[in-house]
Amino acid sequence: MRNSILVLFCLPLFFTATWAQNKRPKLQLLERSQYAGRILLIPYDGRPVSWKLPRMIARVADYEIIYPPRELLGDLTHPPDADRVIEWAKKQNFDQLNGVIVSLDALAGWTGETTPGQSKSRLEFIHWMRQRKSDLPIYGFTKKARDEISGFVFDDLLIDPDNNEAAYLMVARFLHRTYQRQTKITPIASTEYPPAVLKAINRKIDAIGGQLVTSGKVELLLFLYVPNTDEVKTAKFFEALVKAIASGYYVALADVSGNPEPLIAALRERKQLDMLHAYAAASDPDIAIGKALAQVSARLVAAKVLRPMLEIDQLHRGERAQVELMMTRYLEDWGYPAKIRANLETHIREQLKADPGNLGNTAESAEAVLNTEVRLLADEIFRTQFRYNVHSVMLKDGTRADFQVEMLQRCKARLPFQRTNEIELDVGIHIPMLVGINPYPARR
Numbered sequence: 250m251r252n253s254i255l256v257l258f259c260l261p262l263f264f265t266a267t268w269a270q271n272k273r274p275k276l277q278l279l280e281r282s283q284y285a286g287r288i289l290l291i292p293y294d295g296r297p298v299s300w301k302l303p304r305m306i307a308r309v310a311d312y313e314i315i316y317p318p319r320e321l322l323g324d325l326t327h328p329p330d331a332d333r334v335i336e337w338a339k340k341q342n343f344d345q346l347n348g349v350i351v352s353l354d355a356l357a358g359w360t361g362e363t364t365p366g367q368s369k370s371r372l373e374f375i376h377w378m379r380q381r382k383s384d385l386p387i388y389g390f391t392k393k394a395r396d397e398i399s400g401f402v403f404d405d406l407l408i409d410p411d412n413n414e415a416a417y418l419m420v421a422r423f424l425h426r427t428y429q430r431q432t433k434i435t436p437i438a439s440t441e442y443p444p445a446v447l448k449a450i451n452r453k454i455d456a457i458g459g460q461l462v463t464s465g466k467v468e469l470l471l472f473l474y475v476p477n478t479d480e481v482k483t484a485k486f487f488e489a490l491v492k493a494i495a496s497g498y499y500v501a502l503a504d505v506s507g508n509p510e511p512l513i514a515a516l517r518e519r520k521q522l523d524m525l526h527a528y529a530a531a532s533d534p535d536i537a538i539g540k541a542l543a544q545v546s547a548r549l550v551a552a553k554v555l556r557p558m559l560e561i562d563q564l565h566r567g568e569r570a571q572v573e574l575m576m577t578r579y580l581e582d583w584g585y586p587a588k589i590r591a592n593l594e595t596h597i598r599e600q601l602k603a604d605p606g607n608l609g610n611t612a613e614s615a616e617a618v619l620n621t622e623v624r625l626l627a628d629e630i631f632r633t634q635f636r637y638n639v640h641s642v643m644l645k646d647g648t649r650a651d652f653q654v655e656m657l658q659r660c661k662a663r664l665p666f667q668r669t670n671e672i673e674l675d676v677g678i679h680i681p682m683l684v685g686i687n688p689y690p691a692r693r
Contacts, residue, residue, distance in 0.1 A: 283563075284311055284312060284313040284563070285310060285311040285312055285555055285558075285559060285563060286311075286312045286313075286347035286348070286427070287312065287313045287314075287315065287345055287346055287347055288307060288312060288313070288314050288315070288346065288347060288348045288349065288350055288420070288423065289314075289315055289316075289338065289341060289343075289346050289348075289349045289350070289351075290303060290304075290314045290315070290316045290349075290350045290351075290416060291316070291317065291334060291338065291349075291350070291351040291352055291355055291356055292316060292317075292322060292352055292355065292416050293352040293354060293355050293413055293415070293416065294322055294323045294324050294325070294328075294329060294355065294413075295319050295322030295323060295324050295329070295665075296324055296325075296413075296665070296666075296671070297665065297671075297673040298413065298414060298417075299322075299352075299413065299416055300314075300316045300319075300322070300416070301673065302416075302417050302540070303350075303416040303417040303419075303420045304316070305570065305573065305574045305577065306417050306420050306421070306543050306544050306547050306574065307420050307424075307547065308566065308567070308570035308574075309544065309547040309548050309551060309567055309570045309571050309574060310424055310547040310548075310550045310551040310555060310567065311551065311555065311559060311563045311564075311566055311567045311570075312347075312420075312424070312547075314420075315341065317329075317333075317334045317337045317338065318337065321333050321334050321337060322334075322355075323355070324665075324666055325666070326666075328355070328358065329355045329358075331355060331356060331357065331358040331363075331371050332371070334355065334356070335356070335371060335374050338374065339374075339377070343378070343381045343382045343385065344382065346382070346385060347386070347427070348385065348386040348387070348388065348423055348427070349378060349385060349386070349387045349388065350388045350389075350390070350416060350419045350420065350423065351375075351387065351388070351389050351390075352389075352390060352391070352415075352416070353372070353389050353390065353391040353398065354391050354392055356371055356372065356374060357369075357371050357372050357397060358371060359391075359392075359395070365397060368397050369397050372397060372398070372401060375387060375389075375401045375402075375403075376401070379402070386404040386405075386423070386426075386427070387402075387403055387404055388403065388404060388405040388406075388407075388419050388422065388423055389401075389403045389405070389406045389407070390406070390407040390408075390409065390415040390416070390419055391406075391407075391408055391409075392408075392409070392410055393408060393410065394408050404426075405419070405422060405423070405426065407419060407422070407456060409452075409456070411535055414535070414536060414539055414540075415456075417539070417540065417543045418453070418456040418457055418539055418542075418543055420543060420547070421456075421457035421458070421542065421543040421546035421547060422456065422457050422458045424546060424547060424550045425457065425458035425459070425546065425550070426458060428550055428554045428555075430550070430553065430554065431458060431459060431460045432457075432458075432459040432460065432468050432469055432546055432549055433459070433460050433462045433465075433466060433467050433468045433469065434454055434459045434460065434461055434462065434467070434468070434469045434470075434471055434542070435461075435462055435463060435467045435469070435470055435471065436450050436461070436471045436472075436473055437470055437471065437472050437473065437486075437489065437493075438472075438473040438474075438475050438486075439472075439473065439474045439475055439478040439482055439483060439486035439506075440475055440477060440478045440479075440482050441475075442473075442475065443475060443476060443477075443534075445534055446473060446475055446505055446534045446538075449505075449534035449535045449538045449539075450471075450473075450534075450538060452535065453535065453538045453539045453542050454542065456539070457539075457542050457543060457546050459542065459546065467498075468499060468549060468553075469498075469499045469500075469501060469545055469549065470493050470498050470499070470500050470501070471501050471503065471538070471541065471542065471545075472486070472489075472490050472493070472500060472501065472502045472503070473503050473504075473505060473538070474486065474502070474503070474504045474505065474506050474509075474512050475505055475506060476505070476506050476507060478506065483511060483512070487512065487515050487516075490502065490521075491519060491521060494521065494524045494525070499526050499545060499548070499549060499552075500524075500525055500526055501525070501526055501527035501528070501541040501542060501544070501545040502525055502527070502528050502529075502541065503528075503529050503530070503534070503537040503538045503540075503541040503542075504528075504529070504530035504531075504537060504582075505530075505531065505532065505533075505534040505537045505538070507532040509530040509582065509583045509587065510583070510587050513579070513583050513587075517630075517633065517634065520633070520634060522575070522579060522630065522634040522635070523572070523575065523634055523635045523638050523654070525575070526544075526545045526548050526549075527540075527541045527542070527544035527545035527548065527575075527578075528541060528575060528578045528579065528582070529541040529544075529578055529582055530578075530582035530583055531582065537582075540578070544574060544578075548571060551567050555567075556642065556643050556644075557643075557645055558645075561644065561650055561682070564642050564644075564650065564652075565652060565680070565682060568640045568642065568652045568680055569652075569678055569680045571640075572635060572640075572654055572678045572680060573676045573677065573678050575635075576627065576630065576631065576635070576657075576660075576676045576678070577674050577676050579630060580623060580626065580627055580630070580660075580674055580676070581672065581674060584623070584626045584627075584630070585623070585662075585672055588622075588626055589619070589622045589623060589626065590669060592622070593605075593615065593618060593619055593622065593669060594669055596615075596618055597611065597615050597669070601614055601615060603615070605668065605669040606668045606669070606670070607667065607668060608664065608667040608668060608669075609667065612664055612667045615664060615669070616662065616663060616664055619662050619664065619672070620661060620662050623660060623662040623672075623674070624660050627657060627660040627676070628657060628660075631657040635654045635657075635678075636654060636655070636656075636657075637653060637654065637655070638653070638654045639651050639652065639653050639654075639683070640652045640653075640654070640680070650682055650683075651682065651683040652680050652681070652682050652683070653680065653681060653682075653683050654678065654680050655679050655680060655681060656678070656679035657676075657677075657678060657679075658677040658678065658679050659675060659676065659677040660674065660675070660676050660677075661674070661675045662674055662675075663675075
């Protein structure tokens with residue numbers, strides 16, 4: 250790695266695995282036009298972060314995730330219907346699955362009022378899956394260790410108090426273990442690391458199955474924009490970020506500063522939004538770092554392992570999924586909170602005479618205003634940062650196919666729980682393959 254990139258602050262930490270490793274899934278050959286793999290997900294609840302984000306991340310590596318109908322999943326107001334979820338899951342075609350990721354809290358019903366006997370009975374579904382397909386990798390996650398879990402065998406078990414965010418981390422962990430690789434990650438921060446950021450880096454690299462390195466060969470640079478970064482350090486940080494991208498490194502950016510506007514403005518001015526391999530922003534470092542690492546892990550697996558195996562239509566799906574996820578992250582993590590939410594809440598209070606925290610029968614009117622604003626911002630971001638960009642992908646024979654980002658087909662927003670603190674986006678991109686194959690190497 251070029252020394253000039255590491256001009257800021259690298260992280261001298263270690264990490265240790267916290268889960269059992271029983272066996273490694275075997276690499277399977279792909280058939281034309283199929284997904285690279287298919288995972289059954291039983292999420293913690295029905296919020297987009299629990300089911301939609303894991304699905305979007307998986308699709309970057311051309312993995313499809315199937316999940317229970319949303320009416321069976323709970324939210325912050327009520328738990329999932331565990332018995333009906335199990336009933337649904339047993340009807341799926343397990344012969345077509347490459348793995349299972351399951352929230353044990355949702356499966357056992359610990360998120361609601363249930364007895365230990367009921368929980369134990371529901372957990373027997375783990376045994377049922379083992380009997381149905383003995384070599385199926387089963388990954389579980391839960392908020393805390395419980396006696397009821399003993400006796401059940403998992404290929405991977407993550408015990409994490411913040412497991413609301415665990416499903417997408419487990420997708421990254423599944424991909425790393427399935428393809429027997431461990432991404433080497435070097436963090437670079439804009440100034441000294443706050444203690445909470447230090448802990449989050451260690452936890453999230455551990456959770457996805459990566460490896461923290463501070464010297465030698467590195468695959469991924471994790472740039473961290475942290476609080477209390479002055480203008481001089483911000484400028485140096487941004488230049489290091491741009492230089493890393495131009496040098497061909499895989500770069501993920503996690504903005505944990507609490508104010509993503511300055512960095513986004515600089516990225517937009519230099520037209521770098523489509524150059525990053527992952528982006529996330531949140532004042533909680535666990536959330537921002539986890540989202541960025543999970544996405545870039547899927548991107549790396551697709552590039553380093555799957556590309557020689559995949560057909561051109563599968564590569565096409567992966568590139569489209571990457572652009573859609575990047576657009577989603579910018580709009581959800583920066584655009585909505587910084588540009589839209591305050592005005593939307595003012596409209597709700599003054600024009601709709603409603604409470605932004607409990608919209609009730611004004612939700613449809615609020616969503617209409619939301620969609621107008623989101624679409625305007627999405628169109629601007631797409632037109633100035635993504636449109637007509639070419640993504641060049643290596644094919645099996647060593648040539649490259651060019652995919653051109655052409656059209657923002659849809660950008661719809663919802664307020665899924667009738668309050669303004671959380672939105673759900675549905676972004677669709679048209680990214681056709683250009684006529685002909687490019688025989689020349691492209692930017693990594």
